[in-house]
Amino acid sequence: MLRFASAVLLCVVASNANACLWDLDTLEMERSRFPGALELIVGKFLRHSDVFYEWRIEDRQEKIAAVDAGELELSDAEVAGLYDDWAVALSKLGRDEDAIEVIDRKAERFPETGRYETHANRGTFLIHSGQLEEGIAEIDQALEINPEAHFGREKYQKLLAAYVLFRREIERRDDVSPADFKAVYSFAYFLEEHESADLKDAVDGLLGMMKFGDYKSPVLLEALGDIIWHFPHLRAEEDAKLLAARAFLRAAELTSDPDKAEALRKDAESALELQVIGDGSNRPFTVSEIEAQLAREVTEAEQWFGRIKKDEALWVEAADDPDQRFWDKYGLQDVRVGKVRMERLSERYAPKGIPRWMIAVVVGGAAATLLAIFGIVQLKKADRKSDAVFKGEPR
Incomplete structure (x- = not known):
């Protein structure tokens, strides 16, 4: 606690001289303020492989067919859940149009069962496929049924979709420079127009969208960087400029638009502005240094996820219940960037049937x-x- 207070005091004093000292503790303090943000930025969190989602699509179809043939007895709610699993798996594989078709089949078969999930999922699939207005309408219906579901994630999903539409209109104008855009029209300032918007809820909502939607979405990454960097009325000791810079740089890596990538790199530079390394040299933190750190963190995440992919490929081929095997092995793991846990022999060989x-x-x-x-x-x-x-x- 004393270290934290000292670091904050150092930052406040230094800010009077137009600079703030950063060291290893700074990133850890940012991570404590926004738990799980770094892991989602780089992709080190519990998630499934494409092979697993392919299996789940086939498995849910087989179970629904077995119910229809009278070979398997499930409640309406359970069968409706199978349709949700099937549709979400399709979306995870980038097949959102197919996902919409499946969720529509669920709605036709079960108009009163799982209505919230139907509208929330359909809205998400529509937004992913670029049909923003239609997606917002579906999210509105989901929120009418359950305003607080998923800790309010759908509320911020709707706001983000509305922001993307708003941003498209602004970007068509000739009188708005890139600098003005970030200063006046960022997602952080867009949220200020909605008095019910809350920083923690907004961050949780975005992290939820990344975790259960697409963690590689440049739109989500940029929005996250915006709000943890300069959410309205956010004090210097409450922001997360190191995490924001990482979010912008990761978005720059993943976008297919070279101009947008350059703008995101400039956002990262701005987030690092007037920040110096607390190692006695007082030299500025550079984007290239953060990029190097980010590259190591992404590599760590990919290597960690590689073990999940191998396990899931084996379970899909040999296990009776791959879903259960996943949670038995990984469900209680403390997954953090920078924490490399040695794999126990029992974990390594038990999936092989020993x-x-x-x-x-x-x-x-x-x-x-x-x-x-x-x-x-x-x-x-x-x-x-x-x-x-x-x-x-x-x-």
Whole structure:
């Protein structure tokens, strides 16, 4: 707590001299203010592989067919949930038009069951496919049914879609420079027009959209950078400029528009402006340094997710219930960037069908054997020393 207070005081004092010192603690403080933000920016969070979603599409179709054939007994709510799973899996694979078709089939079959999920999912699929006005209308219907579902995520999804429409109109104007745009028309300032907008809720809403939607969306990444950098009335000790710079740079990597990528890099530069490294040199933090850190963090995330992909490929081929296997292995993991956990042998080989008790016996036996060998070696050393003493030989 003392370290945190000292760092904040240092930043406040330095800001009077138009600079703020940053070090390792600064990023950790930002991460504590916005938990999970860095992990979602770089992609190190619990998620499924494309192979898993392909399996889920087939699995849900088979279950629905079994229900229709009288071979499987499920409630209406359970069958409606199968349609939701099927549609979301299609969307995760970039097949939003197919997802809309499936969710419409659900709505036709179950007009009164799972209505909130129907409208929320359909609105999301429409927004993903670029049909923003229609998507907003669906989200409105979902909010009428349950305004607080998903911790208000849909509220900010609607606001973001409205902002994208607003931004398109502004970008058509000739009298707005890029600098003016970010200063006056960013998502952070757009939210200020809505008095019910709250920083924590807005961040949680955006992080939820990234986690359950598309964490690689340049629109979501830029919006996140905007609000954690200069949300209205945000004090210097409450913002997250290091995280914001990462969000802008990640968005620049992922956008297909070169002009937009350049603008996002400038946003990252602006977020780092007047910030200096607290290592005694007081030199400015550069975009290239943040880019290098970001590249390492993304690589870490990709390597970590590579293990999930391997597991899921195996489970899809061999496990009775890949869904359950995923949560059994990964559900309780503390997933953080910078935390590399050694994989236990039981986790590595159990997915291949080897019983955990057998792994424990083998590992325990090996450990006991090594311990016995070590004990024998020590006894022999002791015997040699005793013989040397008895014979008067130097030790």
